[in-house]
Each structure stands twice: as structure tokens, then as C-alpha cells.
Amino acid sequence: MQTVTEKLEGMDVWIYHGQINIPNTYSAGAVGSRFLIELRDKKRIMGTRCPACNRVYIPARSICKDCFGQLDEWVEVSSKGTVLTYAIDYEVKPIQPVEHPIIYGIIQLDGADTGFVHMLGEVDPEQLRVGMRVQAVFKKEREGNILDIKYFKPLA
Amino acid sequence: MAERVGIIAVAQTKYHPNRTDVNEEELAYEAIKQVLEETGLTLSDMDSAVTCSQDFLDGRTISSMNIQHVVGAHLGHEDNISEDGINAVYAAMGQILSGHQHIVLVEAHTKESQGDKSLIENAAFDAIFMRQLGLDFTSAAALQARRYMYKYGITAEQCAKVVVRNHANAKNNPFAQEPMDISVDDVLGSKMLISPIRLLDTKPISDGACAMILAPEGKVKKLTRKPVWILGASNCYETHYLGDRDLADCDALVKAAQKAYNMAGITNPLRQIDVAEISTEYSYQEPLWLEGLGFCDQGEGGKLVDSRATKMGGKLPVNPSGGVLPGNPNGVAGMARVAEAVLQLRGEAGDRQVKGAKVALTHGYTGICGQHQAVMILGNM
Numbered sequence: 001m002q003t004v005t006e007k008l009e010g011m012d013v014w015i016y017h018g019q020i021n022i023p024n025t026y027s028a029g030a031v032g033s034r035f036l037i038e039l040r041d042k043k044r045i046m047g048t049r050c051p052a053c054n055r056v057y058i059p060a061r062s063i064c065k066d067c068f069g070q071l072d073e074w075v076e077v078s079s080k081g082t083v084l085t086y087a088i089d090y091e092v093k094p095i096q097p098v099e100h101p102i103i104y105g106i107i108q109l110d111g112a113d114t115g116f117v118h119m120l121g122e123v124d125p126e127q128l129r130v131g132m133r134v135q136a137v138f139k140k141e142r143e144g145n146i147l148d149i150k151y152f153k154p155l156a
Numbered sequence: 157m158a159e160r161v162g163i164i165a166v167a168q169t170k171y172h173p174n175r176t177d178v179n180e181e182e183l184a185y186e187a188i189k190q191v192l193e194e195t196g197l198t199l200s201d202m203d204s205a206v207t208c209s210q211d212f213l214d215g216r217t218i219s220s221m222n223i224q225h226v227v228g229a230h231l232g233h234e235d236n237i238s239e240d241g242i243n244a245v246y247a248a249m250g251q252i253l254s255g256h257q258h259i260v261l262v263e264a265h266t267k268e269s270q271g272d273k274s275l276i277e278n279a280a281f282d283a284i285f286m287r288q289l290g291l292d293f294t295s296a297a298a299l300q301a302r303r304y305m306y307k308y309g310i311t312a313e314q315c316a317k318v319v320v321r322n323h324a325n326a327k328n329n330p331f332a333q334e335p336m337d338i339s340v341d342d343v344l345g346s347k348m349l350i351s352p353i354r355l356l357d358t359k360p361i362s363d364g365a366c367a368m369i370l371a372p373e374g375k376v377k378k379l380t381r382k383p384v385w386i387l388g389a390s391n392c393y394e395t396h397y398l399g400d401r402d403l404a405d406c407d408a409l410v411k412a413a414q415k416a417y418n419m420a421g422i423t424n425p426l427r428q429i430d431v432a433e434i435s436t437e438y439s440y441q442e443p444l445w446l447e448g449l450g451f452c453d454q455g456e457g458g459k460l461v462d463s464r465a466t467k468m469g470g471k472l473p474v475n476p477s478g479g480v481l482p483g484n485p486n487g488v489a490g491m492a493r494v495a496e497a498v499l500q501l502r503g504e505a506g507d508r509q510v511k512g513a514k515v516a517l518t519h520g521y522t523g524i525c526g527q528h529q530a531v532m533i534l535g536n537m
Contacts, residue, residue, distance in 0.1 A: 011176070011177065013176050013177055015176060018215070020215070024283075026283040026284060028284045032284055032285075036284075057400075058399065059285050059397075065395050065400060084303060085299045085300070085302045085303035085306065085403060086299070086302060087295050087298030087299045087301075087302060087350050087351060087352075087353075088298075088350065088351040089290075089295050089298070089349075089350045090348055090349065090350065090351070091274075091294075091349055091350065093274050093275075093290065093292070094275070095274065095275060095278045095290040095292070096290035097288060097289065097290050102290065104289065104291065104295055104298070104299055105299075106299055106303075106398060106399050106403070114397070114399045114400050115398070115399030115400070116399050117285070117286055117289065117291075117397070117398050117399050118289065119289060125351070130302065130303070130306045145288065146284065146285050146286075146288055146289065147288055147289075
């Protein structure tokens with residue numbers, strides 16, 4: 001690790017530049033993994049339905065937030081949906097997966113009861129509206145990742 | 157509550173964009189020293205300490221490990237909270253009500269200037285489904301702001317008015333970081349960061365610390381002539397995945413407020429509460445949180461901030477201190493609201509004093525789009 005120590009001008013204070021680099025592995029869990037595999041292999045967006053409250057969760061998950069019941073009924077939802085909200089990020093940040101400005105959106109997919117957090121693309125920010133109909137654009141090379149969906153674009 | 161819990165002393169550092177002149181323990185010491193001097197107590201009089209700091213913001217694992225000697229926890233009891241400091245006050249209250257701890261020191265500190273706020277916030281999102289999108293708290297807040305403004309017709313002008321009023325109030329607050337002389341047009345003309353949020357809709361990077369001493373009713377009267385009592389307190393979590401909730405509403409805050417009101421015997425918040433200090437890192441949050449707190453109906457927050465009610469001299473002055481927008485660090489912000497309310501209820505708030513304030517509401521939140529909400533009601537009777 002390269003470190004630099006600088007003395008602040010006009011002050012007897014030394015500033016140490018450090019960085020903590022800690023690799024980590026994160027399990028998507030059994031249900032999250034199947035969701036990602038379906039995205040990769042079949043370009044299908046899968047949810048799970050709660051038998052008690054009937055809510056269809058996207059992305060699929062194993063436990064209902066309200067009922068605490070285990071969810072094992074799989075449901076395919078549409079790759080088309082409606083924009084619930086969006087945000088246009090003009091800031092350049094190292095964490096962003098695509099070039100800026102990046103447009104975030106929450107999309108209510110047809111057949112789902114929760115919103116899907118992702119990005120919007122192929123759209124003029126000026127033309128964007130809450131309520132706009134959009135559809136998923138999948139990447140050609142998919143690897144079992146939320147970014148296997150490139151973004152959502154307006155329906156023609 | 158079985159026995160009442162009182163706050164006998166509060167202190168804040170002046171909030172600052174970059175306290176390179178001190179490290180974390182020295183920053184905490186500044187606030188702690190003041191509450192000890194005010195009460196004449198020493199660290200050895202403390203039965204326990206509750207501290208609040210966030211590991212990523214502090215840049216170290218288990219961020220309370222380097223401040224033990226300034227909170228009296230060298231060979232003593234300490235618990236650490238990683239949410240907002242208002243939850244540290246809550247935890248201290250619980251310790252006292254247990255009967256096992258009596259005089260408790262509460263401390264929160266954050267030096268936002270030392271880390272990369274956007275990177276740290278990004279790491280708060282779940283690793284599989286949201287973090288990889290590159291979201292941070294401001295981009296998530298922009299999603300919430302747009303949804304709220306769309307659903308209830310809240311305007312950018314109404315949000316800008318919140319900024320202008322908070323900055324104007326902050327001029328009367330000696331602890332305020334950057335009170336600005338600004339107009340609605342200045343806010344609406346400031347740089348667009350993440351549409352619909354502009355630069356002046358947010359707070360600047362901030363460093364600071366806050367400290368308090370709490371004690372049970374039996375001991376309070378020997379320690380201060382101006383006790384302030386915790387009348388009610390609660391907190392509530394929302395789900396983490398942003399798509400699971402309608403971001404235009406704040407159900408967790410509604411629940412936290414209702415529980416705190418029940419404890420405090422408040423049935424009509426607008427009539428029974430004299431002053432409110434609420435945490436708003438983004439301007440749209442003030443009308444939204446005011447709805448959640450029951451000061452108006454759902455969707456009516458814009459009208460409330462348009463009215464005279466929330467100004468100094470109004471029916472419910474909101475943030476006489478200027479609140480978080482002129483600059484308060486995450487983690488300290490909500491606890492600073494409690495400290496400000498204590499000054500109000502002791503009649504020691506100087507130029508920002510709400511005359512005759514007897515009951516105050518304080519609010520803090522942690523995380524993405526107000527995922528964790530906390531409400532504390534204080535009184536001086």
C-alpha cells in the first residue's frame with residue numbers, strides 16, 4: 001500500500017493517507033442465486049409469491065417482510081413495466097457501473113408487487129416521466145449479475 | 157415509564173467542514189469536557205457510556221475502540237451505537253430505566269471530512285442487487301424526492317423555502333457550520349447534483365461531536381436546577397430494498413412517532429408540541445418528515461412549509477437551530493437535535509430561543525431514504 005504523509009501548511013498537523021483494502025465474498029443465497037441464474041440463462045425476471053399475503057417480490061427472495069413466511073412459489077414477471085420514480089446523477093463517481101450521467105429508476109414490473117431498482121437508458125432525460133412504460137434490455141454476454149440487465153428503455 | 161430519565165447537561169462542538177486540527181478522540185473530548193465542567197462531575201462518576209460512531213466514516217473497524225479513555229470507559233462500561241446518536245440517547249435511557257446504571261455519558265462524533273462519503277454510502281447497500289448499480293445516499297434520496305414530489309404535487313420551490321428558512325435560522329446558532337444568506341432563486345439556480353436534488357438542497361461535508369449526561373429522576377435534582385425530561389421515545393425500521401416501499405411515504409416514521417406520542421401522552425402534536433428539531437439532510441425531507449410526524453395530513457407537508465407555522469414565531473417553529481442543512485455530520489445530526497431541544501427547554505437557546513417552550517420534539521434518522529427513524533419527546537415540567 002502506497003502511503004503519503006503530508007504536513008498541512010501553516011499547521012503542525014500531519015495528515016496520513018491510508019486505504020483499507022479488504023476483499024470479501026457475498027453469497028446471494030439459494031433464492032437470490034436462482035434469480036440471477038434465470039437472468040443469465042433465460043433472460044427471465046423471476047419473483048417469489050408469499051402464500052399468506054399473495055405479494056410477488058422482485059428480486060425473488062426467501063422471506064416475506066410482513067408475514068415472516070418462507071417463500072417457495074416462483075413466478076415469472078414481465079420484463080416490461082412502469083417507471084415509479086427516477087433520478088439523473090450528473091456526478092462522476094468511481095462506484096458507477098456506466099458512464100455518466102447515469103439515470104436510476106424504480107420500475108413496477110407487470111406482475112410484480114414491488115418496485116425493481118435499476119437504471120434507465122436510450123432515453124432523453126427531458127422526455128423521462130414518472131408513469132412512462134419501459135422494458136428491460138439484456139446484455140449479450142451475461143454472467144449472473146444484476147448488471148445482466150443493461151437498463152430499461154422506453155417502450156416503442 | 158417507571159422513573160423518569162433526565163438530561164442534565166448537553167454540549168456540541170461548532171460544526172466545521174474539516175477539523176484536521178484534531179483526531180477523533182480529541183474531537184469527542186471537546187464536547188465531553190464541557191458537560192463535565194457544567195455538572196462538576198468527573199468521568200469516574202459515570203456508571204456507563206454509550207457512544208455513537210460509524211466504522212466506515214471513522215475509517216476503522218469497531219470505531220469506539222480508540223475513544224475509551226475520553227468517555228470514562230477505561231476499566232468501565234461502554235456500548236456503541238452505529239446508527240444516529242439519538243439512538244445512543246435512547247440506549248442510555250434504557251440503561252437507567254433498568255436500574256443498573258445511574259449516571260450515563262452519551263457521546264457521538266463523526267469526521268465526514270476524512271472519508272469518501274459516496275463510497276462509504278454505496279457500501280451500505282446490499283451487495284448483490286443495489287450496490288453494483290453505484291447508488292449512494294444522495295442518488296437514493298433523489299429517487300425518493302421525485303416520487304414524493306410526483307405523488308403529492310410538492311414543488312421544488314417549496315423545498316427551496318425549507319433551505320432558505322433553515323439557513324436563516326442557523327445564523328442565530330453559534331454552533332452552525334455554514335449559515336448562508338440565500339433566496340429561493342439561489343437554491344433553484346444552484347448546481348444540479350442528482351436531479352431533482354441541487355447542491356443547496358443538501359448539506360455540506362461536516363465534522364463535529366455532541367455529548368450529554370443522563371440520570372434518573374432521583375439523582376437529577378441534585379445535579380441540575382434545569383432538568384429536561386425524556387417524555388417519550390421510539391424508533392422504527394423500514395425494509396432495506398428500495399423497491400419494497402412507496403418512497404413517497406414514511407411508514408417507519410409514522411410508527412416511531414405514534415409510539416413516542418403514546419408514551420408522552422401527546423394526542424394533538426401540532427397543539428401540544430412547542431418546538432421541533434428534525435433531521436433533514438435533503439430539503440424534501442422536511443415536508444415529508446412533518447407528515448410522518450403527524451403535524452399535517454399525508455401529502456400536506458408542502459402546504460405546511462409554505463405557511464407561517466414552521467417559522468420562528470409560528471405555531472410550530474421547526475429547527476430554530478437551522479437543523480442539518482447548514483452542516484451537521486451523519487451520526488451526530490439527530491443527537492444534535494436533542495441537544496438543541498434541551499437548550500430550548502432550559503431557556504438557554506439565545507437568539508434562537510422559542511419563548512416559553514415546554515415540550516419539544518426531536519428526530520433523527522439513519523441510512524437510505526430514512527430507513528431507520530427515531531423520535532424523542534422532551535419536556536421541562
